[in-house]
Amino acid sequence: MSKSRTPSIKMVADRAGVSVATVSNVLNGKPTVSPDFARRVNDAVRELGYVVDLGASRLRSRKTQLVGVVVPDLTNPMFASFVSTLEHLARLDDYDLVVVSARNDTEEEADRLRKIRAWRPAGLIVIPCDGAFAERLPTGFFAPVVLADRIPDAAGFDLIAVDNGPAAGAIAAHLDGRGYRDCLIVGSSLSISNVRERWEGVQAAARRMHVEMLEIGIDDANGAQRLEERLRCRPLPGALFSLDHGTTLLTYRAMAEIGLSVPGDLAFASFDDMEWMQLVAPGITAVRQPIEEMAEQAWALLLRRMTGSAGKPVTRRLRCAIEIRGSTLRSPLEEAGNTKLGGEKWKLQDEPYSPE
Amino acid sequence: MSKSRTPSIKMVADRAGVSVATVSNVLNGKPTVSPDFARRVNDAVRELGYVVDLGASRLRSRKTQLVGVVVPDLTNPMFASFVSTLEHLARLDDYDLVVVSARNDTEEEADRLRKIRAWRPAGLIVIPCDGAFAERLPTGFFAPVVLADRIPDAAGFDLIAVDNGPAAGAIAAHLDGRGYRDCLIVGSSLSISNVRERWEGVQAAARRMHVEMLEIGIDDANGAQRLEERLRCRPLPGALFSLDHGTTLLTYRAMAEIGLSVPGDLAFASFDDMEWMQLVAPGITAVRQPIEEMAEQAWALLLRRMTGSAGKPVTRRLRCAIEIRGSTLRSPLEEAGNTKLGGEKWKLQDEPYSPE
DNA sequence: AGCTTACAATAAAACGTTTCACCAGAATTT
DNA sequence: AAATTCTGGTGAAACGTTTTATTGTAAGCT
Numbered sequence A, B: 001m002s003k004s005r006t007p008s009i010k011m012v013a014d015r016a017g018v019s020v021a022t023v024s025n026v027l028n029g030k031p032t033v034s035p036d037f038a039r040r041v042n043d044a045v046r047e048l049g050y051v052v053d054l055g056a057s058r059l060r061s062r063k064t065q066l067v068g069v070v071v072p073d074l075t076n077p078m079f080a081s082f083v084s085t086l087e088h089l090a091r092l093d094d095y096d097l098v099v100v101s102a103r104n105d106t107e108e109e110a111d112r113l114r115k116i117r118a119w120r121p122a123g124l125i126v127i128p129c130d131g132a133f134a135e136r137l138p139t140g141f142f143a144p145v146v147l148a149d150r151i152p153d154a155a156g157f158d159l160i161a162v163d164n165g166p167a168a169g170a171i172a173a174h175l176d177g178r179g180y181r182d183c184l185i186v187g188s189s190l191s192i193s194n195v196r197e198r199w200e201g202v203q204a205a206a207r208r209m210h211v212e213m214l215e216i217g218i219d220d221a222n223g224a225q226r227l228e229e230r231l232r233c234r235p236l237p238g239a240l241f242s243l244d245h246g247t248t249l250l251t252y253r254a255m256a257e258i259g260l261s262v263p264g265d266l267a268f269a270s271f272d273d274m275e276w277m278q279l280v281a282p283g284i285t286a287v288r289q290p291i292e293e294m295a296e297q298a299w300a301l302l303l304r305r306m307t308g309s310a311g312k313p314v315t316r317r318l319r320c321a322i323e324i325r326g327s328t329l330r331s332p333l334e335e336a337g338n339t340k341l342g343g344e345k346w347k348l349q350d351e352p353y354s355p356e
Numbered sequence C: 001a002g003c004t005t006a007c008a009a010t011a012a013a014a015c016g017t018t019t020c021a022c023c024a025g026a027a028t029t030t
Numbered sequence D: 001a002a003a004t005t006c007t008g009g010t011g012a013a014a015c016g017t018t019t020t021a022t023t024g025t026a027a028g029c030t
Helices: A009-016 A020-027 A035-048 A054-061 A077-092 A106-117 A164-178 A193-205 A221-232 A245-258 A291-306 A332-336 B009-016 B020-027 B035-048 B054-061 B077-092 B106-117 B164-178 B193-205 B221-232 B245-258 B291-306 B332-336
Strands: A066-071 A096-101 A123-126 A145-148 A158-162 A182-187 A210-215 A239-242 A267-271 A285-288 A315-318 A321-324 A344-346 B066-071 B096-101 B123-126 B145-148 B158-162 B182-187 B210-215 B239-242 B267-271 B285-288 B315-318 B321-324 B344-346
Touching (some): A077 A096, A077 A291, A096 A106, A096 B077, A096 B096, A123 A291, A158 A164, A164 A321, A182 A245, A239 A245, A245 A267, A291 A315, B077 B291, B106 B123, B158 B164, B158 B291, B164 B267, B164 B285, B193 B210, B221 B245, B239 B245
Parallel strands (some): A066 A096, A158 A315, A267 A285, B066 B123, B123 B145, B158 B315
Antiparallel strands (some): A285 A321, B285 B321, B321 B344
């Protein structure tokens, strides 16, 4: 007799011998309900294994605890960690997340945004593929949007990012101070704002050191080719600074393949600190981004908007930390003091990035 | 005058001068609609930027293109990659994913499952925290469920996993064949099925080699402590084989901290091949799991069930590949042939895991 | 011309909720 | 005791869709 279907509020009401309105009141903690009725309802809920239908609930109440998250690539550990933190925070505030990856493709990003809109989320957190994000946001989207990590061309969004320029500048200053005279800067694409900011930071900070930029694209075999050619070409630059995660992986592998030793043949530093960078010998000097903090701030920002706070869009920049390791310490003498894992650590505070 | 709200199908109907039913018919590609009306509707849709409300749509049509995905930890690159692949495949079939991470906590997993149920998904793909998953599945959940990677205690689920035992056995056989006589096996917890299977595989394959198991838990400082103590204790085992990703990271770091050299002081191998394992020198011998293929199979399995195929639950095992690298090649002579990245590679086919 | 068939479009019901207006009875005030 | 205010509960409308049944009209048959 029991219809084998997921139980509805009506079935709960029937079983408890009350009206559906009462069930709804109990479930939503409305105060005007007697303890006796509440118990009967709760019993029925438990016996039936009833769980509210959020779709129907949202439809009627016009309020939803759902936020969309769009990242360029979920397999990038930075973004994965960002999403994971976000998800935890959302849960604490009783929100759900629908997460999508744009796979580094602006078309796909636009498509995903449209799709996410169909769920009528209460808000959106996006790490955009590129600066032209605003054009891809569907027209007539009224929920608040917080952007993270990358800066859009158009203003008007809440924004949370790191201080790419100064942090990259600190690495440049470090290399400069070590006496390196030529530095090859490698990055995926200057069309990505943080790569661009890092490159500008390097240029601003390099004093006696000559710097030169090489763009190798995202997943671009051609770019990888060009990088290899450059690395086989003499004279080598004294140092190499890679501006993003994908590029670092590619560059480091290429160097090993060619047989270049770090820092013997050239020094090496990376923007983005990955776990393996302190496992290789020598460890790799890197900029560590406060990715969890970025997620926290993004969530805080969005939550504020979702709960109705108006006001001008805000922009926040977070401080990065610099991890100096063996890969940029040329002489054996210098290196000796830094064989321990972790290496020297600069936590940049009030007087950041001052050359040593 | 225009109500600044997200447009509904009614507004589209009004603007196009037709009924809402007609709009719905056009949008869902029903054949019985004249080209003229279709054009008018499409125009109105475009002008208003209308996007269907999936919640309302599902509510009425009782069919949803939503599937839930639950993984133990999104920051684990294996799982991140699993999710990313899944998301891509789902998109191709026009499904949406709601992804949640259980953060290695069975309580949280149960909670997330209940929450996901409130969205009325058409199906579920789960990498369970532990074997007792079935108990945490909400009662009265009728959508098909596919489990991946880890084996539940209770039967009755479609299941896709890798051949943990034979693959781990292959590593053990390799070490045995190299002449190592003592091997310390380190893993997070035998309560996780694949760790258990790997340990059993090692025991079955070790012939002359003596093996010993050490469980260090998940995020357990105490376990890490015990591991360190063992590594400071003489005599060292000839080899160390770490059975999962987290443990490998912890172990490798501990060895470096203590100052043990690989493979000089002891050989080292890992279950789970991470990108950095071919970047360190020497490279680390590892079992590589076909994680994308696992996602593909999981999706195929679920899709079959969602489109109505009945029948007994199926279990599928995928083959792992073994990457032999410098970390298990003791003599300099042997090592010489393997300094290149990538090392020796066993793609295990018909005659898998036979000791060399 | 009359009668059926086919077609295109619509009105209205339904999906599972929440909310609003309302109601009966009890408790309080006058 | 009558009038008022609470109190705890309910019926019914509404949310934005899809679907079913129905209508009106045009076309095809004798």
